Each structure stands twice: as C-alpha cells, then as structure tokens.
Amino acid sequence: MSPSIALPSLRILVVDDEANMRRVLEIMLSRRGHKTVSAGDGQAAFELLREGGFDLVISDLRMPVVNGIELLAKLREAGIGVPLIMITAQGSIESAVEAMRLGACDYLLRPFDVEALDLAINRVLRVQGVLDHNQYLREQDDRVWQGLVGTSPAILKLREQIQQVAPTRATVLLSGETGSGKEVVARAIHRESPRRDELFVAINCAAIPAEMLESELFGHEKGAFTGALRERIGKFELANRGTLFLDEITEMPMALQTKLLRVLQESEVERLGGNHSIKLDLRVIAATNRAPRQAVEQQKLREDLYYRLNVFSLQLPPLRDRLDDLPALVTHFVRQQVGDTAAAPELSAEALAHLRAYAWPGNVRELGNLVERALILSGGRRLQAAHFPIESAAAASSVGAEQSDIGDLDLEAAVEKLETRLIRSALNASGDNKARAAQLLRISERSIWYKIKKYGL
Template sequence: MPPPQQSILAVDDEPHMRRLLEISLRQAGYRAISAGNGREALEVIQQQQIDLIVSDLHMPGMNGLQLLESIRKQYEHLPFIMVTAQGEIKTAVEAMKLGASDYILRPFELETLEIAIEKALTVNRIQLENSFFKESSQPLASGIIGESPPMQALKHMIQQVAPERATVFIVGETGTGKELVAKALHEASSRKEHLFVAVNCAAIPADILESELFGHEKGAFTGAVKERIGKFELANGGTLFLDEITEMPIQLQSKLLRVLQESMVEKLGGNRPIQLDVRVVAATNRDPMQAVREGKLREDLYYRLNVIQLPVPPLRQRGEDVSLLAEFFLSKRPSQLSPAARLCLQQYAWPGNVRELENILERAAILAGQQAIQPQHLPADIAQTPAIKPAENVAQTTATSLSIPRATEAIERRLILQALDSCQGNKTKAAKLLEISERSLWNKLNQYELR
C-alpha cells in the first residue's frame, strides 16, 4: 500500500481560482480539497484530515484572518498559508502573528505556491519532531553490540526484515534490549528520516494510554484544554514501537486492532479520520501465546502483530558478548576490567540480562574509581564464582569434569588470575610466581582471552 497523500485545503470565494488551485495541487502530488469561504472550511476540517490550508484573505462572511484565528483556537499545529494582494504587507504580518506559516502575494506563480507548501509542511514536521525529542529521553540506537552466533543471526534477520512494511513482534526477556532491536529495524529501513516513537504500554495509566496513542481534540474530556497529537499521528511515515503490548488494557487492544487493519486513526472527541503510514513494531517479555491463553492479549491482535517474530536471545546464551558489552559500557569511564573481574562476568548467568550488566558495571566503576575493576568491586553473587576460588579448592572444583584437557585449562586460568591479582596485574612478577616465562604467560593470556 503506497503512503497516503497529504491533504491540502484551498479556501477561496472565486470558483475559477479554487479550480485552478485544485488542479495545481493535484499535479504537485497532493490530495486537493476546496471550500468557498471560511465557514465551509471549518466544516471540512471538522470532518476530515487536513495537512495544510491555503486561504485567500478577502472572503465574504468570514475572511482569512478570522478563519486563521478560529483554527488556531482548535488546531495549534495545522500549517496555514495566507494569500494576500500586493500592498497588503501589514495584513500579511498580522497573519504571521496570528500563527500563519507563510504568506504569498497575488498574482503568484504556481511554483511559488508549491515551494511555500513544501516549506510549511517541512517546518511543521521539524517542530513536531523537536517537541517529541524534548519530551523523550530515549536516544536513537548506536548499533547492536554482539558477535555471538545468536546475535549474528538476529542482525541478519533485522537486515532482511527492515525494508518490509510488515508488522514485527519482538519477543525476549526483560533487559535483553528489545527497544534497541526496534530502533535498529527503523534505522535500517527507508523510514529512518521520520520519527521512531516508543510507547511503554505498562508505564502509562490505562485511562491516559488511549489519548497518548490516538490523540484528542480540545474539549474531548475534562482537562483536554488543547488539541493533542497522538503517537500514531506523530510517527506517521516512521515507526511506532509498542513495548509490553500484553500490558495494554484488553478493550484498548480492540481499538488498536481496528487502527492496524484500516491504517486510520481518529482522535478522542473527533470524527476526522487520519490516514496513516506507520510501521508498528510490538514487543513483550512474556510468552505471547501464553498471554493469549491467559486473556492478556487478544488472539486476533496477536496474529495481526506477529507477521514477523524476532526473538532476542538472553545474555546467558551469548556469553562471548559480555566482554564487548562491558567495554562499551565502560568506554566513557576511566575504569577498566581486570582479568579476574572479566572472568567473573563471563561466568555469571545474568538473570537481568544486558540491563543488569550495565547497572552492575556502573556501580563497580564508581567503587573502583581510577583503578581497574576487581572482583571485590562486584556484587557478592557475581564475585563468588569458581573463577576466584582459592588454589586449594581447584581440585574440588574440577572434580566433576572427566575431561583432562578442560580440567587442566580451568586450573591454568584460575592460577593465572590469582597470580595476576597477587601482583596487581604485573605480568613479569606473575610469570615468576607461576614459574613460567613471561612469553608463555602472554601466550596463555591470549589463548584464554584474559588480556
């Protein structure tokens, strides 16, 4: 389905001029609508989506300034271009003060009108995006970190799926980085020039969530003192990420399903359908089919969202990525990981996934200050891993392994870590303590990835 055309309302009391504007706007690729005066224009705006208004100044009944003033009371962000005659610059300036996006002087070339329309629509979009970024603390993705086989497979799927229009359902445990995956989908798609808008369905009260998603008209309910643009409309042309979709109230899920099926939304308190070109990406930390069985997720909505499913692997299944992630989280801090602390992190199960790793490293970096992060700077349940058990317990630790090479490797790794800890990381002293050459120590550090 191609993106919807933007709708331009041409308001002029001269039939010939209206007809000329309609033809010109259609040739420029817009959906052209016309009204013969201000009153008619207000009726049109109440009934259907309008992206921009081009209005003559002089009209019987309600002139262009009165129309602009009336529109600004209800629709704060609707772009408005005033058409005035030569010698009416003062009136044009007054129109700008009332909130007009621009003005053009009669007689004008059609190219001048097209440039003014494109400029007004662009400025309006930038203003909306700036407003969104001020409210949002979520930065765009800087890339997915991980070279383990599960992450390589995930990256490959993202590249395959990103160019498509189909909805995507991201499934993964809490803290695995589902929003980062959604942002990567957006940034690898043709929609990257438009907004990525994220909504956490679990963090917004149920009575507010509907307005957040769909927007509302001024006066739609008590407290609706001005028009609000919903997240769907804000993400038009881009990507809307619905996180924790299973926490959305079940009655609201039916409205969401209708929006997805019809690619249109209506604001609360309004009856103007707004055509949408939005890619929806949903996510959950639950088993989605279990959520359906428990009545947390509508079955028809699940199948509508689950066109493509992207499972995000937990951190315990991508152990080789722990070091890469740790280096990333510590890249802007003076602290570095000691080999012993690195091994502790690699052997921990990470029930809280990447988010837990980030929080623990932030704490450890504060405790370590300018020094390297040691096991004692980590929480006890992470520091007390087999990696730092005393030498006399090594035999007991490896007794359950029947593989001599594996047991030997485990003993060597632990002895090297203990020697490095005893010598504060000094390789020459550690090699003497281990009774091996410094070159042999460096080889083993490379072999066991302890550098």
Template sequence: MATPKILIIDDEKHMCWALEKAMRQEGYIAISASNGMDGLKKIKDEMPSLVILDLKMPGMDGMQVLKKAREINPRLPVIILTAHGTIDTAIEAMKMGAVDYVTKPFDLVELNIMIKQHLAVTQLQTEVNFLRSELAKKYGNIIGQSTAIREVIQIIEQVAKTSATVLITGESGTGKEVAALSIHHNSPRCEAPFVPVNCAALPEQLLESELFGHEKGAFTGASSRKPGRFELANGGTIFLDEIAEMPPNMQAKLLRILQEKTFERVGGTETLRVDVRVIAATNRDLRQLIREGLFREDLFYRLNVVQIHLPPLRERREDIPLLVEHFIQKFGTAYKVNSISPEAMSLLEQYDWPGNVRELQNIVERASIICRGHEIQPEHLPSEIQRIHTQKRGIIIRFPDQGLSMEQLEKELIVKALEKSGGNQTKAAKLLGISRSAFLYRSQKHGIF
C-alpha cells in the same frame, strides 16, 4: 595511512641516535627521549605508534615508565630493551602490558621484524575498532559477535528495507528498544520520527489518549486538542513496548489501526489515516496469554509478521568482553577508567545476568564510579558477583575428623578434583586454581598417575 611514529626512550644518547637512524631508514618517523619523564611527556604530546623502552635508566626506570604509559594509552605497543641479566624483569614487564622484548646487544633486523609485526597488529586493531563503530552506527548499539547476535543483525538488515510489522521478544534488559531503533534507522523511514510508547506505564484511558490523541473537552482536563503518538509517528515508526500489558479494549483498537490504518481521536468523530510502521515488543509469552484469554489471537498474528528474538546474555557469554569494553569507553571519560582486569572480566563472564545487558551496563558504570584507579578490579564489582568464584569452585573435600599432613591434604584435593571433573585434568586444575602443568607435576609427585 599515516607514517608510523616510533619513540625511543633510553638514557644512552648513542643508543637513541643509532635507533633513530635505523628507524628513519625503515621509513618511520623517529623521536627520542633521554629519561622517563621526558618519554612520558612525548607519549602524551607526540602520540607515537610504538615505543622502544630501555628498562634500566636512572631516576624513573623502565617499569615505572611502562606503568604510566599504560595509563596514558593502554593500547600503545611497548618493546622493552634489556640486558641478559634482567630478562626476568623484561618478562615481568610483558605481564604488565609490554608487547615484546629484545636483549642487548640486539640484532637490528630482528628488531625491525618485531616492530613491523606489532605495528601490523595495532593497525588491525584500529581497523576492527573502526568497523565495530561503523557497525554500531548502522545497527544502533547492538554489540556482539556471537552466532545469535549475528543472526539478529541479519534479520534486522533484511526486515529494515520493508514496512512489515515486527514483534521483538526477549527478557527484560536484552535491548528490545535498541533493536527497534536499528530497524528504524536502517529503513526508508529513517528521516521520519521514531516514537516509543511503554504500554505498561500508562492506565487504559491515558494510554488511549497517548496513542490516538484527544479532542478538546473529551474528558476532564482535556483543555485543548492533542495529537496522539500515531499521528506524531506518521511516515515513521511507532514502538509499542510491553505490548502484553495493553488492556483488551485497547487491543481491539490497535488491531483496527493495523488492519485499516485509520483511527479516531478520543472524543472525536473525524477518521484519521496514517502511514506508520508498528514494532511491538514483549518479555512475556503471548501464546500463553492467548490461552489464558488475556491477549487477542488475531492481534498476535497481525503483530507477528516478522519475529525477532533477542537471546539473554547468559546464552551469549562470548559477547560480554565486547559489551564491557563498549561500556568502559562510554563511561571512561567521566570516570577515568580505561580497562578491566582479567580476574574481574572472568567473574563477569561467569555471572548469569538476570537483568541482561542493562544490568551489565549498570554494573560497569557502578564499578567505574567506585574505582579509584584506571582499571576495574574484582573488589569493584557487587558482592553477588565476587562470590561466584567460590560458588563455582565449591567445596571439593570434606575434612575428616583425624588430622592430615599438608602432603596428604594436597593429594586428597587432587583426587577429589579429578573425581569432580570426571577425570579431565584441565578442568581439575581449574577447580584448584592452578595451571595444568602445575597440576601434572603435583599429581606425578603423589603417584596419582
């Protein structure tokens, strides 16, 4: 691991000298800057591991430097140096992203412990990000830590080693093709082609030609022999998306290739044999389609050797922050966005996502485009998501005809919130948009409990 580099930004030269000496004694690389502009330049050029920043400096003060530093590197840990009289400002700086603060005169041992703790956290975050990126390489872009997604990844890991046919189910936008790619990339067939086919996008005659190829003159416009997708996928994997939309005649031909591994091109007589793994996907209930006579039962059992169900995003909301972070990183270079506000993230976590992960990706990209700063805010989200807060909270009180004083109104709101939350104080406070301690204070003030 590289030796951590500590940057000290302070207009007092003796303070910079003393801290540089102390940092070198601890085994760190130490550099300093005597003003905010020079400090920001060194953050860009030197890429320090941690910054010690004095709040009170002439010209550009510490708060301004902190704001600019966060724009340059949102993950850079910044420890604030402050005098006793400006502790409130230091706390405000922590709200802006500083990791800690010490008051002058400070205990050097305490500062060293603080630095080690925050460097350890940064190192841990770096390792976690590395492991996530490695996991993404290994399993495509399946991102998440929820139980449901961990189970999906475990099944993929097991089935990838085999040549078993796989049926992937799940709503539109849940990432069925990503899962199919993950199976292929982690299988012995990974060096061979992965060939996707959308069964709903092609009419029956064209679909047959696409899958099995055709001979010259097989139909009008067939001016030359064309290999089909099964031929192109030989040795690898073919992914049949929207398999439920495949016409009955084509279902019979697909059944044959699954059973015998053989087929003929359209207009041809030569029987061709291929070694292809089949992965199919659908967002529909195939068993219901079987009952309606729209899907062959024997084909279903041939496809359903291993089934992987991808849960909708609303059933794994704990994965939303990870997905948002991934998409921000994906679009960040193009649109200069590197973070999202807690308020905007909260709205995304509450939304039901009918379009699932695909919809989330589109919304993050849209927000990145219209965001003029570096952080996505609630106003950058679509109106249907911005309205969630109001809808969730609802109207908890109906105003009576007679007027109420502010005191009476506050008490009435607290009582209604308690009723709506079933007496749960934390939930009632959340309904009113205040902290639990503020809720308790107001409740006691009105003699509610």
C-alpha cells in the same frame, strides 16, 4: 623563547650509531620526563622492538648494518606499528621524504633543540591519537552495529534477521526477557529501514495508566473529556511516515487492544472526541517480555491482534546465552561512562570469570548498571571481581540451600542467617573494605561493625 610543551611520559627507543648523539638525546628526553632505551644500529633496534613496550622510536637515517630506512621497512613488514621520527642532516631531505612515504611519522633536521624535539613528538602523538581513534571506531563497527553490541552467534543471527525485515513494511513482534534490549532492536530496524529519516516514536504501555494510554496513542480534540483544554496529537499521528514502537504490548488493556487492531487493519486513526479519520502510513513494532502464545492463553494479548502483529517475530537472546559478548559489552558501557579515552579502565581476567559465572536475570540492562557502579568502586583503576558485587551461579544455589536449612519458623534465627550471608557477600565483593561493604548494603559503617562483632564474622 616559547613556553615548553607538556607531553605525557613515553618509553622511547633512541637509535643512532654515534654514542654522543644517543647520549644527547637521552638527556634531552629524560629531562622531559620520558624513559629511554638506546640501540647503536637498526638491527639491534629491530630486535628490541620485536619485544614490544615502546611508545615511540627516534632513529638516525644513516647507520651501518641496518639504516633508518631499512629499519622502517623491517618494522612495517613485521607488522610493528610503533611511530617513528627520523633524524636527518640538511642534505638528506629527499631521503627523509622517502622515509615519510614508507611510514615515518615525522623527521628532524640536525641540529635541533629541545623545543623542536617536543614539537615533533607532539605532532606524532596527535597523528597517532587520530589513528588509534579510527582503529577503535573500526573495531566498534565490528562489535557495535546499530546499538547491538557483540559478535556472538546469537547476536549475528539477530543482525541478519533485522537486515531481512527492516527494508519491508512488515509489522514486527519482539519477545525477550526484561533488559534484553528490545528497544535497541526496534531502533535498529527503524535505522535500517526506508523510514530512517522519519520519527521513531516509543511508548511503554506498562508505564502509563490505562485511562491515559488511549489519549496518548490516539490523541484527543479540545473538550473531548474533562481536562481536555486543548487538542493533543497522539503517538499514532506523531509516528506517521515513521515507526511506532509499542513496548510491553501485553500490558495494554484488552479493550484498547481492540482499537489498536482496527488502526492496524484500516491504517487510520480517529482522535478521542473527533469525527473524522486521519490516514496513516507507519510501521508498528511491538514488544513483550512474555511468551506471546502464552500471553494469548492467559488473555493478556488478543489472539487476533497477536496474528496481526506476528507478521515477523524476533526472539531476543538473554545475556546468559551470549556470554562471549561480555568483554565487548563491558567496554561499551565503560566508554559510555568515561568517554572515548585511552584512560578507560580495563576488565581483569578474574572479573570476567566472575561475570561469566552469574545468571544475569536483569540481562544487558543489569550489566550496564553494574559497570557504572564498578567504575565508582574502582576509582578509575582496572576493574576487578570485587568491583562487581554479584553472586555466582554456585553461590546462588548455595543460598537456596541455606534458605531450605532454615527449617522452622524461628524469625530471629532466619534473620541472623540472612544478615550473615549478605554481610559476607558484601565483604567479599568489596575486598573486605568495611566502609565499602556498608555502602553496598546501604547501612552505616557503625551498623556493619556492630553486626560483624555480633555474628562473630
């Protein structure tokens, strides 16, 4: 005898007009760890299934009132997609095949043993898993397009603008707050463009020291300067025929902006220490977290470069302006962390309300970090408000009031007020779990107990 198959515990509806057969199936299934409910005919089964809560139906084919085929038809007509295994006698194979055509997942020939039952259930679970996965992917296609998550009006408008500009050669200037997804949008433009099969090269102008940025962009010849021991291909050359994404363009030194303008105008680049020009065919997408016109006025961005980059501009919405996308975004980040599994924890209604009340200064990037932390705090269980240690907008305004109440320059009193507020926030966020609150505050458990006692919390 082959080893038994390990199956998850299911809630199964057994449908048969013979009481003895129902009882045999109940015993077989309960011994495998499943929970069973019984019905004596198809109509009674249909009424139970309309209430929901079943993972599987095992139904006899021949029954009075409503038979197995008729039950299957009623389920499909009502849009009830619970999988069904049909039980049939040896002489009714054609009927079983007909049942499969109508949507039955499998059938069992009488008589059968527990291993045959296990195999049938296992086949159904595998098929249903594929169907569920495909359904999830279809839903994701609606909610996640080229990395952009959500279906709020702001995101749908952004998608439309991306689809308008992507097929063209136009230079694009992206503006938006830190963490709003500027690189995601730049990649979406690249993937939707005729250059999708070429390289997408990204460089953060704020992350590279000014003296090194020129070499990163233009490249250099061997011996061009001290330490140039070999030639280096710059990002312009690397992105040739593809897309170059210049993030935080307003942090680029003004002298280097002048050279960038020439590259864009002439479509050619010359390596540092070189004496010949290299022709380029690339698209440039630039981004800034500043208001572009204000950056020009503050002399952070050359005006002529601004006009050259601003052929097509896109303003990314902050998260606080697209709060309807929060459920989809949380699901997206959860799936990133735990994978595409049915066991991914869900977001409670209280947690969603908690997240909607927050101002999101760090936008989508901040949400991603908070979801990762929430998964650790929840231990894989349902995500509750306490797993997101953030302050609501109302709490933030009360903090400002508290700070204004400090009044004089009494440092000790100010520290006490601040520590009290932070400890209370951490205790609220952790559900009054002292150890977890200490972790959130990055202090020891001993310290938090001491301060709770000291401040009489």
